[in-house]
Amino acid sequence: MVDQQKIMDILKASGSDVEPSTEDFDRSFSEIGLDSLDVYNFLSEIEVSLGKKVSDEEFQNLNTLNDVINFVNA
Amino acid sequence: MSKIRAIASYLPESRLDNIRQAERFGESPSFITDKIGALRLPVMDASQEASDLAVSAVQHLCSEHGLLLEAIDALVVVTQNGDGEGLPHTAAILQAKLGLPSTVAAFDLSLGCSGYVYGLSVVKGLMEQAGLENAVLVTVDPYSKVIDRQDRITALLFGDASTATWLNPDGAWEIRKPLLETDGTGAKALYVDEGRLHMNGREVFNFAAVRVPQQINRWLDAHGLAPTDIDLFCLHQGSASIVDAIARRYPAVRQRFVKDIEETGNTVSSSIPLLLEKYVMNASLNRVLICGFGVGLSWATNVIEKVNAHG
Numbered sequence: 001m002v003d004q005q006k007i008m009d010i011l012k013a014s015g016s017d018v019e020p021s022t023e024d025f026d027r028s029f030s031e032i033g034l035d036s037l038d039v040y041n042f043l044s045e046i047e048v049s050l051g052k053k054v055s056d057e058e059f060q061n062l063n064t065l066n067d068v069i070n071f072v073n074a
Numbered sequence: 075m076s077k078i079r080a081i082a083s084y085l086p087e088s089r090l091d092n093i094r095q096a097e098r099f100g101e102s103p104s105f106i107t108d109k110i111g112a113l114r115l116p117v118m119d120a121s122q123e124a125s126d127l128a129v130s131a132v133q134h135l136c137s138e139h140g141l142l143l144e145a146i147d148a149l150v151v152v153t154q155n156g157d158g159e160g161l162p163h164t165a166a167i168l169q170a171k172l173g174l175p176s177t178v179a180a181f182d183l184s185l186g187c188s189g190y191v192y193g194l195s196v197v198k199g200l201m202e203q204a205g206l207e208n209a210v211l212v213t214v215d216p217y218s219k220v221i222d223r224q225d226r227i228t229a230l231l232f233g234d235a236s237t238a239t240w241l242n243p244d245g246a247w248e249i250r251k252p253l254l255e256t257d258g259t260g261a262k263a264l265y266v267d268e269g270r271l272h273m274n275g276r277e278v279f280n281f282a283a284v285r286v287p288q289q290i291n292r293w294l295d296a297h298g299l300a301p302t303d304i305d306l307f308c309l310h311q312g313s314a315s316i317v318d319a320i321a322r323r324y325p326a327v328r329q330r331f332v333k334d335i336e337e338t339g340n341t342v343s344s345s346i347p348l349l350l351e352k353y354v355m356n357a358s359l360n361r362v363l364i365c366g367f368g369v370g371l372s373w374a375t376n377v378i379e380k381v382n383a384h385g
Contacts, residue, residue, distance in 0.1 A: 015322055037109045037315045040276050044283035044319065059276060 014045035077245030080139035081351040084130035090115040099226040111314025112339035115233040127236035135238040148179040148209035152189035187368030189343035215342035220271040233339030237347035252376035260371035305359040311345040
């Protein structure tokens, strides 16, 4: 199971300097300071680190860090 | 054995201010400076065609490096946005504009950002099989022909440019054995429909961020080399972000990844030879990795090595 700490580690590994609080996990990517390329980077890191590839359809439903946790753990 | 002898280039004089473009799309200046990386985008004039840019690149090659036009045996043009509608092939139009004799072999190579790496091996193979002395590999893929300036995804990214590489047995840079790959299931990630470019930015980015390092690693493993054995990494300059994302996989040599996109943008197949011309041809380097990736999806990795550098 992937938890918030693991997601924060992956976010950092993707080159982002955003350090989300617990509350930030339910805020949209843009609200916590991630632009489109930051999100692309983050999801690529998810694939490399966890072997979980995000399809275009799945991508449409990923708007928050908790969405990503739920997607990875599903 | 054919080798790289010299490289020259041509950038159109007109420039788009990318910070101003970003304002139009509601993007911050830092998105351009830190993520896209291109502050200005060279764009050819409406009166110009791909072959016009290529003529200037080849003329620079001749004037700067002593190649005689009449000595050219083969002219290969990497493009997917050639003159007119792409028929006839731009290489034939270029042959005529340069005034080259009809004994010249001339053809186009339909590849995008992987095209230069492919092209080096295609031309090398042709020269050896046909016994040719001098070939010129041209890159010119003016995406301005197909970009919708209202499309945020592509309008901020691509610039026009042309390069010309002289291959000759007396060149200083040997071309090693490439790794060439294709995944046509990603064809819709970057395509033109009704004259307009469409790009799935996330799919292209993810493909490059995940699969390019895998290919680079396979190339190095196949040749018994480590990343530290490479003096410089000249990757396709898709965007500042994608170069950073790939370089991050190589922490020990991260500073050896060239990132130079500010004045050019993503120039498709021209980005790698632009780097080689600027950072490699006259530098004290021995082994340089080149890697192109993009439309197709198509990706290619190779190494060029200075003659006698390791023997």
